Amino acid sequence: MKNFTAFLFVCILALTACKKDQSKEKQDVSDKTPSANSITAITKEAWIYGYPIFYNYKTIYANALDKTHAAYAGFNNFKSFASSATPADTLVITINNDTPYSMAALDVSSEPVVLEVPKIENDRYYVMQFVDLYTFNYEYIGTRATGNNPGKYLIAGPDWKGETPQGINKVLHSETNLIFLVGRTQLHDPSDVANLKKIQAQYKIIPLHEFTKQAAPPVKKYNLPLPVWKESDYSSPEFINVLNSLLQYANEDSSEKELRARFAKIGIVPGVAFDSSKYPPETIKAIEKGIEEGKQELESNLASLKDFGNLFGTRAELKNNYLNRAVAAAAGIYGNTTIEAVYTGSTNDKDKQPLLGNNKYILKFSKKDLPEAKYFWSITMYNLPKRFLVPNPINRYSIGNKTKGLKFESNGDLNIYLQNTSPGKDKESNWLPTPKEGNFMFVTRIYGPQPDVINNVWKMPLPEIVK
Incomplete structure (x- = not known):
């Protein structure tokens, strides 16, 4: 155990590019080296921190590389x-x-x-x-x-x-x-x-x-190249190498100084290559455990998500809540800040039961409960767990107040039909098709939300099963 501790500490020093005297490196090793439990805890924190960066890079990679x-x-x-x-x-x-x-x-x-x-x-x-x-x-x-x-x-x-x-x-x-x-x-x-x-x-x-019609400036060089994007990287210790490459492009915010120092203890250092083969098996096992715990934490919070309202915004608005930032990336990356657009929706019906494709639902808006939008609003259908659009015979994937032919009741109320078969020709104008089977969800987007929507006074109605 003593040899393992010393070896791990030297590895960490190398990764963080410390230039300390070799004799000092060996002093108080037991006090400075993170335990297996500490490595797991730091890894979990870092995995959640890096999740939105990684999945943002997925889109950047597709778009630019x-x-x-x-x-x-x-x-x-x-x-x-x-x-x-x-x-x-x-x-x-x-x-x-x-x-x-x-x-x-x-x-x-x-x-x-x-x-x-x-x-x-x-x-x-x-x-x-x-x-x-x-x-x-x-x-x-x-x-x-x-x-x-x-x-x-x-x-x-x-x-x-x-x-x-x-x-x-x-x-x-x-x-x-x-x-x-x-x-x-x-x-x-x-x-x-x-x-x-x-x-x-x-x-x-x-x-x-x-x-400005001037000469091009010198190209800035980085120590590590941008990685080839691979989904599997974020489920293994390789996620550290990915972050070390991507974080080269981000200045360290003053609010994250201590956070980054903790991350360095498991080898997360911008611009420094991470080689898992140089770590003992016990360390890699602790890192892998942290990854799994991070996944579980994210999945648990994603499953219980009911309100998208405060998931998107500036650093100051999100108050460095890294879990919320990861949940936002998993639930719907690139969501707008509340002042621009509000997102709400559900995976459950009015009776708190999961929405299922083989059921027929009606979504009822009273005239006074229609979404208040300066620009427009819409409801979009997604399958679960993938959260992709749902194939259907009328090629309609969303419905809203700008949908041509949308019919309101004589008293101003609005009914939307959520089902996988036609509700009848007289109601198809208000039909948003669901999957033929399996679970689904819907998201309501309100562009130019008014104060009652922004302040959560307005509430989204939930679908009712048609008996």
Whole structure:
């Protein structure tokens, strides 16, 4: 045990690049070396911390690095989708079906970039959501935040201290050099696709040196390359190596100094390679146990999730709640901050029973209980556990107040039919098809939520089984 302890401590010192005298390394080893239980606890904490970073990188990798992927565009380029999502779209879970995406993976390590947006007609909602590597929604531009006028916005990393060029409306500073930009533009109906394409074609990302007509700056180099994205990595000690690569692109926030020091005890050090073969089996076993405990903690919280309201936002708004950040990434990564859009929904019916595809449900809104939205609202259907859109004979994946032909009762109430077969021709306008079997969930999105929605005064009704 004494030899194991000394060996582990030396490994940790090497990973953290300590330059201490060798004689000092051997002093008080038993006091400084983490126990197996401590390694497990740190691993659990680090696994939860890194989960949203890893799954954010999944999308960044597909968008910027994987040339075989349908979403590929390369760094600092938009990839736009000029149609509503379908069940074939599985890159993002709980995908948004109302506002087709214009996505861009940004790398501002060497220099900022300029985002240019056009004038957009007043009756069309759009938003550009800036998500840093941690998945904090750190800035917004769009209908709510900046209006529908044209604009140019400088997107800079944490270390940029240059002068703002003329013609820039605002500088948007990120605390990470890897950023995912999620653009959403409202599609009124299928006949509106041509108009949508014209708008999306005018979203531009311009390197700063091109915008200012100067020479390109030197390319910033990192110790470790960006990893090939593999799902299995996050279920093994290799997750440490992945984080060590990705965290090179993120400055250490002052609030995380002690946290990062704890992580270093299991080899999580930005830019330093982690080699599990250099660790004794007991250490690897403790790390693997921490991974499993992290998974269990996340799954437990995900299963009991009832409100998406406070899962998305800035670092200050989330108050460094890393578990909530991981739950948000697992439940619906890239969700908007509450002031932009509110998400609610359920996996259960009014009687607290799981929603099942072989049942027929009715979702009843009284006139006074309809969602209060400045822009629009919708309900989208997803299968479980995958949280993808549901194939159905009428190719309808969401329904809401902008759905053509939606019928209200004579008193202003609204009924939505959730079932896998038609509720009848006279009710199909209000039909949101469910899976043929198995569990499902729905998510209600409210764009431009009003105060009662934001403050949780308004409550989403739950489906009732049709007898």
